[in-house]
Amino acid sequence: MKANYHTHTARCGHAKGADEDYVRAAIDGGFELLGFSDHMPWPYASGFTNPGVRMALSRMDEYLASAARLREKYAGKIRILTGFECEHFPAYMSWLRDTLEEKPIDYLILGHHFDETDETGMYFGRCTRASQLRRYTDGAIRGLETGLFMYLAHPDLFMRGYRRFDADCRAAARDLAQACRAMDIPMEYNVHDRFIGYNGGRGSYPHPEFFSIAMEEGVRVIIGLDAHEPAELSNPAQWERAHGELEAFGGLRLDDMEALRK
Numbered sequence: 001m002k003a004n005y006h007t008h009t010a011r012c013g014h015a016k017g018a019d020e021d022y023v024r025a026a027i028d029g030g031f032e033l034l035g036f037s038d039h040m041p042w043p044y045a046s047g048f049t050n051p052g053v054r055m056a057l058s059r060m061d062e063y064l065a066s067a068a069r070l071r072e073k074y075a076g077k078i079r080i081l082t083g084f085e086c087e088h089f090p091a092y093m094s095w096l097r098d099t100l101e102e103k104p105i106d107y108l109i110l111g112h113h114f115d116e117t118d119e120t121g122m123y124f125g126r127c128t129r130a131s132q133l134r135r136y137t138d139g140a141i142r143g144l145e146t147g148l149f150m151y152l153a154h155p156d157l158f159m160r161g162y163r164r165f166d167a168d169c170r171a172a173a174r175d176l177a178q179a180c181r182a183m184d185i186p187m188e189y190n191v192h193d194r195f196i197g198y199n200g201g202r203g204s205y206p207h208p209e210f211f212s213i214a215m216e217e218g219v220r221v222i223i224g225l226d227a228h229e230p231a232e233l234s235n236p237a238q239w240e241r242a243h244g245e246l247e248a249f250g251g252l253r254l255d256d257m258e259a260l261r262k
């Protein structure tokens, strides 16, 4: 089964296209399952907003309703799930648990983008120092330990800022991999930065050394397109390249999450 669980919508402020365009593009790309996972809105105590990163909380219901409408409209052509790419923000976790009870949300993936909260914390894509990398690693593991997340999105996010894969990166990879292995949580092989030609095409993640450590540790992996525009779903190039690169993972390579979900 060809499945993608990492799909954004224009609501986040840095993705483009109508929701339905993503569905059509996924069908064109041969996907049988499309999971919307836009950036989670949070009930910021400070009144903070981050319109270039995530939708306002007031738009959550409309997002969920749009996905439900498309699920019905395209039934029989593609399966649609609705989730969020979500951080672990310790101060808001009880709100998150309540929200998961109250709303029709199928799953969460952990995108550990910010230190504690984006109101004050750094963006881990700009990590340049070992101490920041350590906070990323420990925070991501604490997030996974909540049991709320289906997989760890772009586990090697820090390679957006780090320019070489040094001993601290190896230690981070090892720690993250061992935690994922122990909790049986897959890691995502995220190809979005390749699609957009991040860092002048030199890329950032997926990082080969990071994933060779993950493989040694026996972590399951799944491709995530992290689509921020419909063309990421209809153009097969990134998915096929990633699929080939993950051949070495053998039975650890997942095509979908159906066996593991719930």
Ligand SMILES: [Zn+2]
Binding pocket: 008, 012, 014, 039, 228
């Ligand atoms: Zn995004």
Ligand SMILES: [Zn+2]
Binding pocket: 006, 008, 085, 111, 226
């Ligand atoms: Zn994403």
